[in-house]
Amino acid sequence: MFLGVPVFWVDLSSARVAAAMRSEVFAESVLDERATLVTGGGTGLGKAAARELAACGAHVVIAGRREEVLAAAVEAIGPRASYVVGDVREPADAERIVRACLDRHGRLDVLVNNAGG
Secondary structure, X not given: OEOOEOOOOOOOOHHHHHHHOOOOXXXXXXXXXXXXXXXXXXOHHHHHHHHXXXXXXXXXXXXXXXHHHHHHHHHHHOOOEEEEEOOOOOHHHHHHHHXXXXXXXXXXXXXXXXXXX
């Protein structure tokens, strides 16, 4: 009891955590083993897109300019996600970002070019 209100501890089992990663829109295996790249994937719509792609079974590489933001996003998205720091406005960085996805997954099936300026 806390201030006269019953307090309950709820253990989030791995099954419930996995359920939280399910897509509310698509079949969870619709993108199984697809390699995806989301630019601007650390925040906002890019992060939401990356989360949805992972929930649908894709391997997701997110890219952006701020490593700490990307690392936090990958932590939130889960084990199907990784990140690459870079600025897609710079040709050498853009090439390196795509190369990282190819090196990690052997292919690139989906590109979500969400990065803003």
